[in-house]
Amino acid sequence: MNKEIKSFVTAVILLTLSLVIGLVGFVYIEDYTIGDAFYMTVITFSTVGFNEVNPLSENGRLFTSFYIIFNLGIFAYVVSVVTTYIFEGKLNSVFKNFISTKEVKKMKGHIIVCGYGRNGKKACEELYKNNRKFILVEFNEELLFAREEVKNYQVVIGDATHDETLCEAGIEKASALITTLPNDAANVFITLTAKELNPNLTIISRASQEQSEKKLLRAGASKVIMPDAVGGTHMAQLIIKPYVIEFLELLTGEGSNELKLEEVVFDVFKDEFRGKSVRELDVRNRTGVTVVGFRDPQHGFIFNPSPDTKILRGDVMIISGSEESIKKFKTFYT
Template identity: 55%
Template sequence: MLFLISLIVGTGGYVVLENYTLIDALYMAVITFATVGYTEVNALSVNGKIFTLIYIIFNLGIFAYTVSVLSTFLFEGELGRVFKNYISNREVNKLKDHVIVCGFGRNGAMACEELHKAEKEFVIIEKDTSVIETVPQDKKYSFVSGNATLDEILLEAGLERASTVITALPSDADNVFITLTAKEINPRINVIAKASETNSEKKLYRAGASHVVMPDRLGGIHMANLITKPYVIEFLELLNGVGDAKLELEEVSYAKLKNEFHNKTIKELDIRNKSGVTILAFKDDLEGFIFNPQSDKKIEKGDVLIILGTKKNLHNFNNHFIKN
């Protein structure tokens, strides 16, 4: 745009001051702009010489600005950031049934860490570019830079194709707004929202949130339970991967099991002896959650097993029971 403006100004100046034809004026503007040193069309008047001096200085300023912009792109990593954003946008456009994480603060970053461990595809919306730049390259997170409260940014993150939105912005009002927008654009989407204030919880549920998490409340309960139920908390920390004997919880649906294990009882599957994992609970379409299910409980279509074990136990379970 600056180059185009410069040519228009130069051409117009020579037409007005020197009465040049349009083609002669354009020729003078180009040779002056390019500083090639060709001979003028005609000898310049005093006003023409003053205009040419100012015009040359103006063009030198454009040249200096152009060099500084190119230097920023080449030497300060701007080109790399643009290319990274381009690649990230291409990857986002391929995603389906993914998770959109709004806000990469403390809670958002922890959510992304867990999703990354579980190999779940996700996209992060973050408006602070300095925060995006602090993420290590080996993480290979997909980012959309922008304000998550804007419809176009949510759509850029693939809201229409996503399965879940985690909104973890500092402002409860923003989280309510994102929940409303997400449910309006994609009514089937699952929304998990963060709340700081107690009265925001009901508003988020009314807006359509499936789950509302209050980190401050959970933190206070956790600290109190460290006093009242220390061993329970120690066990729960094992489930969260804290400590030497790390345990993991997994959910296994009927559809994931190999065909030969369909419509079999827990006793017939003999899961504990074959893999080492323990069945903690059973999700039945009719009865809901059943804790510590009986051995004669049959696994049928739509049912889900909640299992517990070490990483090795779960690996054995997957090899033996889960479809490839």
């Protein structure tokens, strides 16, 4: 439960408690009817100053005095919460969170991204660009709502190191988790927890320190990424092999003339294309894409496969081409 809902629930509880105390007090001390006691409770709580139903006894005046003092803080708190909901758009925020929670519960096979720092932001952008279902988990609510692009994401507000937060993000039905927190210990804890909740989960974790890599792998991470090391290597390669890096940037969508790499598993091919060789598929002439690699369970990755290589069960074909040619490939072959 986030802060807005907690504050609203607290205000309702305090308001209900105050009304009950007022009703019981006026009925018991002044022997009022329920209707008269309710009227007296409301005008006392709201401090509007209407006349009493009947003149109060000495005990009644004493009770009313303490009741007014008791309600001053409650009234101020309730008014502040209601004002926040109405004039600062919190009611709309809570409604969106409610709708988002319902959508999250329906999701299956999605990806969970923990943390919306520099790495988490990039991960979300890439997943969104490739139309992958994902849920962003972030503790800092102010950070989220300061970013315009977050409005397009499914968000769970909470601490990813807590079991209930991961469960709220649908960890049991997720296919993968990316944890990008700057604290290596937190990433280890999230990895351990996530793997316990979903043993089949693919986990990609960030690490800042080299010694954290082994700990994350032992905790259950599938891959560990060290952004600082990757960034330094990339910078050096720009000097050593500038054209290779430029070509790789084209493949990753960072260049000006964007190319794409795509993986196509055996199961998505139409029946008439399964078991066919690269030559028989003739993908380049038909669609314009190039088969750059294969991955089969026995031999692993095969770069630049021969024309006689066949697509068999368990294989993954890796293709490269423009977005248009890849769409054409998918339409024709899958």
